[in-house]
Amino acid sequence: MENKRLPVATSLLLSALSVAAALGLWQFLATSGTVAPELLASPAQVLNALEEILRDGYRGTTLTHNAAVTLGRCLLGFGLAVVAGIPLGLLMGLQPRAGAALGDIVQFLRPLPPLSYMILLILWFGTGDGSKVALLFLTALPIIASAAMAGVRLVPRARILVARSLGASAPQVVLHVVLPSALPSIFTGLRIALAAAFSTVVAAELLAATDGLGWMVLSASRFLRSDVILLGILILGLSGMALSWALLLAERRLVHWHGRG
Amino acid sequence: MDAAEPARLWRWRAGSVAVLAAAWVGATASGLVPSVFLPSPGDLWDAAADMVTEGYKDRPLLDHIGLSLLRVFTGFGAGALLGTALGLLMGWRGWIDALFAPFIEFLRPLPQLAYLLLLIIWLGIGEAPKIVLLFLAALPVAAVAARDGVRRTSLARLAAARTLGASEWQLFRHVVLPSALPDILIGARLALGIVYGTLIAAEIIAGSTGLGWMIVDAGRYLRSDQVFVGVLIIGLMGVALDRLLVLAERRIVHWAGR
Numbered sequence: 001m002e003n004k005r006l007p008v009a010t011s012l013l014l015s016a017l018s019v020a021a022a023l024g025l026w027q028f029l030a031t032s033g034t035v036a037p038e039l040l041a042s043p044a045q046v047l048n049a050l051e052e053i054l055r056d057g058y059r060g061t062t063l064t065h066n067a068a069v070t071l072g073r074c075l076l077g078f079g080l081a082v083v084a085g086i087p088l089g090l091l092m093g094l095q096p097r098a099g100a101a102l103g104d105i106v107q108f109l110r111p112l113p114p115l116s117y118m119i120l121l122i123l124w125f126g127t128g129d130g131s132k133v134a135l136l137f138l139t140a141l142p143i144i145a146s147a148a149m150a151g152v153r154l155v156p157r158a159r160i161l162v163a164r165s166l167g168a169s170a171p172q173v174v175l176h177v178v179l180p181s182a183l184p185s186i187f188t189g190l191r192i193a194l195a196a197a198f199s200t201v202v203a204a205e206l207l208a209a210t211d212g213l214g215w216m217v218l219s220a221s222r223f224l225r226s227d228v229i230l231l232g233i234l235i236l237g238l239s240g241m242a243l244s245w246a247l248l249l250a251e252r253r254l255v256h257w258h259g260r261g
Numbered sequence: 262m263d264a265a266e267p268a269r270l271w272r273w274r275a276g277s278v279a280v281l282a283a284a285w286v287g288a289t290a291s292g293l294v295p296s297v298f299l300p301s302p303g304d305l306w307d308a309a310a311d312m313v314t315e316g317y318k319d320r321p322l323l324d325h326i327g328l329s330l331l332r333v334f335t336g337f338g339a340g341a342l343l344g345t346a347l348g349l350l351m352g353w354r355g356w357i358d359a360l361f362a363p364f365i366e367f368l369r370p371l372p373q374l375a376y377l378l379l380l381i382i383w384l385g386i387g388e389a390p391k392i393v394l395l396f397l398a399a400l401p402v403a404a405v406a407a408r409d410g411v412r413r414t415s416l417a418r419l420a421a422a423r424t425l426g427a428s429e430w431q432l433f434r435h436v437v438l439p440s441a442l443p444d445i446l447i448g449a450r451l452a453l454g455i456v457y458g459t460l461i462a463a464e465i466i467a468g469s470t471g472l473g474w475m476i477v478d479a480g481r482y483l484r485s486d487q488v489f490v491g492v493l494i495i496g497l498m499g500v501a502l503d504r505l506l507v508l509a510e511r512r513i514v515h516w517a518g519r
Contacts, residue, residue, distance in 0.1 A: 018364075
């Protein structure tokens with residue numbers, strides 16, 4: 001639809017106008033008395049809440065602490081899943097026997113809504129950080145492993161044979177031929193897995209936590225503090241966007257050749 | 262890279278399942294793992310039989326399944342339809358994209374459960390907040406898929422149809438829509454998975470009926486046998502929902518991938 005593409009400046013201007021209009025509507029709804037103030041805080045009140053929480057914290061916890069705790073849990077569970085999932089998926093792709101032995105387990109775990117087994121993890125590990133990290137690990141692992149396995153299937157067989165005949169050892173073939181060829185597919189999996197882990201960590205914090213951004217939103221909803229809830233939603237949305245951009249940047253650096261000739 | 266014959270691979274498949282089953286029986290029968298943590302196969306069977314015949318907490322099991330499914334289909338249906346329509350427009354006209362993209366891009370990576378509480382405050386604790394939650398979960402996923410699908414329409418095909426005198430509507434109906442359909446259905450599949458996971462999470466956090474509520478309630482009474490049965494049902498339903506969309510995909514875009 002090239003003929004319908006707008007110039008970047010026009011497009012940005014329209015986006016800015018649209019966001020400004022939405023903010024205006026929000027401010028109007030919140031302050032005109034159409035909606036009760038405890039149901040919908042105005043943008044100005046949300047800013048005040050941000051200032052207040054940055055200064056005094058929220059119910060004994062600081063905002064940076066809650067944000068760091070949520071991101072920390074998410075990245076720890078996701079990181080462990082990356083470390084375990086990529087080799088696992090490569091192994092499953094390279095060794096048909098390993099694929100046959102582990103495939104069913106991975107394929108059973110993948111479509112299972114993570115919060116459903118959170119109940120079991122809480123029974124097993126208690127409500128502390130252990131059960132949350134295990135939950136996020138199990139959320140991300142099957143997605144990453146499946147993506148790595150699918151990536152191996154895309155490696156041109158000729159390339160492996162060429163490397164072999166040039167005398168590359170098995171580890172060298174995996175490291176220098178298979179992994180780079182599978183990387184675009186692995187990154188697709190990483191993006192999906194990180195988004196899933198981020199959604200899941202917030203859900204887990206709503207279910208059982210004493211800190212974190214999810215807990216902050218839950219606690220605020222009990223006290224009908226819609227300003228704090230909206231602030232939490234804004235921070236979570238921006239963090240989610242930042243996480244996905246960070247991964248996209250990493251992908252562009254690491255797989256800079258993808259999509260070229 | 263050793264090319265084991267596919268016929269022999271089933272042994273590895275069956276072997277791994279057998280090892281898991283043996284470990285399960287061994288751990289529970291020996292008393293190594295208390296049944297509160299891991300019910301034995303017998304316990305699981307009894308709990309499943311009991312839940313099928315007696316239902317769970319005054320409600321037949323099928324009611325819980327039906328309620329969860331109804332929520333999924335209503336929320337997903339509304340979100341996917343509107344999201345697809347919006348995405349098609351966003352792909353077709355740049356200015357529509359510019360107007361809606363900021364909200365879609367914000368909503369898409371936002372953890373769905375974050376706004377559940379706000380919806381509960383606004384709409385009460387009935388069905389409405391759950392349906393709206395699922396609607397909002399499906400909308401951005403469907404919209405982005407449809408938009409990208411439209412953008413992938415081959416320019417040569419568009420030019421050819423234009424040269425042959427097709428009107429804007431005909432171009433949209435006969436060139437753009439069929440090209441975007443495979444992407445739309447991939448988006449629908451992704452959205453359905455997200456909607457299902459979100460619903461189970463919502464029922465766990467703030468439900469009084471449905472499959473998610475069932476397992477969280479059983480967990481409160483440390484009935485891990487019932488939790489296990491519930492998790493199995495949730496898993497199987499998830500797979501069934503996904504299969505359903507794959508079947509639809511094969512029928513609707515039978516030409517894709519050829």
